[in-house]
Amino acid sequence: MEIFEVSILGCGSAKPTLRHLPTSQIVNIRGKYYMIDCGEGAQTQMQKMRLPMARIGHIFISHNHGDHVFGLPGLISTMALLGRTAELHIHGPRQLQEFLDNIIRIYCEGITYRIIFHPIDTRVHNIIYKDRSVTVWSIPLRHRVPCSGFLFRETPPLPHIRREMIEAFSIPFSQINNIKAGASWTTGDGTVIPHERLVTPADKARSYAYCSDTAYLPELTGLLRNVTLLYHEATYPEELAGRAQETQHSTASQAASIARESQAGKLCIGHFSARVSNEEALLAEATAIFPQTTLANEGLTLKL
Amino acid sequence: MEIFEVSILGCGSAKPTLRHLPTSQIVNIRGKYYMIDCGEGAQTQMQKMRLPMARIGHIFISHNHGDHVFGLPGLISTMALLGRTAELHIHGPRQLQEFLDNIIRIYCEGITYRIIFHPIDTRVHNIIYKDRSVTVWSIPLRHRVPCSGFLFRETPPLPHIRREMIEAFSIPFSQINNIKAGASWTTGDGTVIPHERLVTPADKARSYAYCSDTAYLPELTGLLRNVTLLYHEATYPEELAGRAQETQHSTASQAASIARESQAGKLCIGHFSARVSNEEALLAEATAIFPQTTLANEGLTLKL
Numbered sequence: 068m069e070i071f072e073v074s075i076l077g078c079g080s081a082k083p084t085l086r087h088l089p090t091s092q093i094v095n096i097r098g099k100y101y102m103i104d105c106g107e108g109a110q111t112q113m114q115k116m117r118l119p120m121a122r123i124g125h126i127f128i129s130h131n132h133g134d135h136v137f138g139l140p141g142l143i144s145t146m147a148l149l150g151r152t153a154e155l156h157i158h159g160p161r162q163l164q165e166f167l168d169n170i171i172r173i174y175c176e177g178i179t180y181r182i183i184f185h186p187i188d189t190r191v192h193n194i195i196y197k198d199r200s201v202t203v204w205s206i207p208l209r210h211r212v213p214c215s216g217f218l219f220r221e222t223p224p225l226p227h228i229r230r231e232m233i234e235a236f237s238i239p240f241s242q243i244n245n246i247k248a249g250a251s252w253t254t255g256d257g258t259v260i261p262h263e264r265l266v267t268p269a270d271k272a273r274s275y276a277y278c279s280d281t282a283y284l285p286e287l288t289g290l291l292r293n294v295t296l297l298y299h300e301a302t303y304p305e306e307l308a309g310r311a312q313e314t315q316h317s318t319a320s321q322a323a324s325i326a327r328e329s330q331a332g333k334l335c336i337g338h339f340s341a342r343v344s345n346e347e348a349l350l351a352e353a354t355a356i357f358p359q360t361t362l363a364n365e366g367l368t369l370k371l
Numbered sequence: 372m373e374i375f376e377v378s379i380l381g382c383g384s385a386k387p388t389l390r391h392l393p394t395s396q397i398v399n400i401r402g403k404y405y406m407i408d409c410g411e412g413a414q415t416q417m418q419k420m421r422l423p424m425a426r427i428g429h430i431f432i433s434h435n436h437g438d439h440v441f442g443l444p445g446l447i448s449t450m451a452l453l454g455r456t457a458e459l460h461i462h463g464p465r466q467l468q469e470f471l472d473n474i475i476r477i478y479c480e481g482i483t484y485r486i487i488f489h490p491i492d493t494r495v496h497n498i499i500y501k502d503r504s505v506t507v508w509s510i511p512l513r514h515r516v517p518c519s520g521f522l523f524r525e526t527p528p529l530p531h532i533r534r535e536m537i538e539a540f541s542i543p544f545s546q547i548n549n550i551k552a553g554a555s556w557t558t559g560d561g562t563v564i565p566h567e568r569l570v571t572p573a574d575k576a577r578s579y580a581y582c583s584d585t586a587y588l589p590e591l592t593g594l595l596r597n598v599t600l601l602y603h604e605a606t607y608p609e610e611l612a613g614r615a616q617e618t619q620h621s622t623a624s625q626a627a628s629i630a631r632e633s634q635a636g637k638l639c640i641g642h643f644s645a646r647v648s649n650e651e652a653l654l655a656e657a658t659a660i661f662p663q664t665t666l667a668n669e670g671l672t673l674k675l
Contacts, residue, residue, distance in 0.1 A: 081448070081452055082449065082452045082453075083414055083415060083418060083445070083449055084418075085415075085418050085419060088415075089445075107411055107412065107414075107415075107442070107444075107445040108411065108412050108415060110387055110411075111387060111389075111392075111411075111412060114387060114388075114389050115389060131477070132478075133444055133445060133448040133478050134448075137441075137444045137445045137448075138411070140411075140437055140441045140444075141387075141393075141411040141437060141441045144385070144437040144438075144441075145386065145387055148385055148386045149386075165473070165477055166473065166477055166478075169469070169470065169473040173435070173469055173470055174436075174437050174470075
């Protein structure tokens with residue numbers, strides 16, 4: 068299977084701790100990097116994890132809070148210092164634009180590459196980006212400011228060629244892609260070999276959903292149905308459910324309920340509050356509802 | 372002697388490396404913290420070094436380049452999250468104001484404390500701040516943008532009371548401060564005990580100079596005469612002197628020459644280029660000219 072993995076650069080929340088960095092992730096799909104959120108220190112964490120910045124073409128920002136964006140000025144500057152020429156696309160709520168414009172105007176004189184901002188309508192579930200490998204959908208979340216999650220849907224892989232059939236019918240190399248795409252093959256004597264005999268079924272298309280920051284939103288489960296991996300914020304334990312509601316965050320139990328009701332393959336929880344010193348308790352709370360749960364941590368890479 | 376020490380939070384230059392963080396320092400004078408520059412990650416480094424943010428009253432920014440200011444948004448936000456109410460004073464070239472204003476307007480809604488910006492005239496050597504313990508002077512530096520160093524001059528300490536004289540003449544506790552400040556003491560029978568007999572001489576007033584970023588400026592030595600500790604940038608080794616001149620930085624030899632000609636007590640060199648992997652060579656280069664040199668490093672605290 069081709070690469071589809073998520074690397075956690077930071078999974079803390081706004082108040083800094085020595086346990087975690089603020090939020091940032093890299094989604095690697097077939098060797099292309101997509102960054103989600105960019106808290107302070109994200110660029111250093113990329114260096115530590117040996118994730119080259121040049122591979123990032125698109126950055127998706129969930130919402131305009133400092134712990135999700137204060138790594139952007141440094142990242143943008145470093146890309147310029149490294150001589151980047153490729154366009155950098157930043158997707159986020161329109162509230163982000165003013166900060167970006169200021170940074171570019173004040174600190175990016177003579178910058179060697181273009182930065183293109185794409186505002187996201189945080190109220191709807193829409194396609195916000197698409198390339199050969201992936202389609203990215205916005206997920207309307209509920210937080211104190213406009214906020215969007217992201218659903219990365221891998222482009223359905225093509226079926227696998229059966230090598231022995233290629234040899235048996237002497238099919239030329241040039242025809243392989245046509246056959247993968249659905250074509251049959253006609254032999255020299257006019258016999259049609261149907262497509263289905265020439266291939267084995269494709270791998271299932273995988274998907275990754277990022278839901279942070281958000282209050283508990285049971286209505287998300289429709290959008291998240293059968294997602295391969297769900298990252299859902301779990302800022303607080305259930306005993307602080309009142310605090311979670313007040314600040315429009317979720318508890319570990321709520322994150323796990325979303326995963327269970329969505330029939331997700333796996334759940335990763337993060338965005339841990341500085342008040343939470345016992346993360347194992349959060350994990351226990353979540354696994355009681357949804358066993359396939361892991362705790363996010365800086366340096367963790369999850370393969371889908 | 373009362374506390375006067377400098378803690379290095381970061382001593383790298385603009386291009387990030389895993390060896391160093393961008394520039395930031397804490398000057399601790401008698402328990403009050405003064406921050407110099409604030410590169411990305413400064414607040415995390417403060418936590419690692421157990422330096423509480425609440426003690427910072429004044430931040431001095433040398434110049435408006437990202438590697439000296441991109442830690443400010445996070446620091447300002449964290450101070451608000453920690454419930455700060457004390458005013459925060461930020462001193463820097465006027466070019467910094469727009470960035471600060473933007474951060475405050477976009478990210479500090481409902482902030483619990485006031486931020487007051489004090490523009491520095493980077494062309495002159497002036498007093499820019501004064502309190503009971505210290506006077507801070509600007510130092511005109513030469514860089515690609517307006518840039519100021521900082522000279523912290525400790526308020527001359529008072530002489531030490533001679534305990535045995537206090538006892539011998541039964542001088543009441545209430546008079547100690549007067550005597551420290553220069554008063555004599557008249558005994559019950561009218562004998563005047565001169566001030567000089569009651570005290571031993573004061574410790575020498577100490578001073579700290581921060582010179583970064585700057586081209587080699589021999590004319591600095593007049594301002595820096597007899598400084599106790601000089602921090603001077605040494606971005607490059609002498610073999611890259613051309614590159615240093617072009618980018619308006621200094622070499623290790625040049626930093627050491629400034630220390631020698633100023634008759635500084637000690638020199639600390641920093642702002643190391645990402646190109647420099649052998650810092651020991653920089654140190655060797657500097658100590659050949661000025662033996663009392665140390666290399667800056669994250670976590671280092673220098674006592675004056």
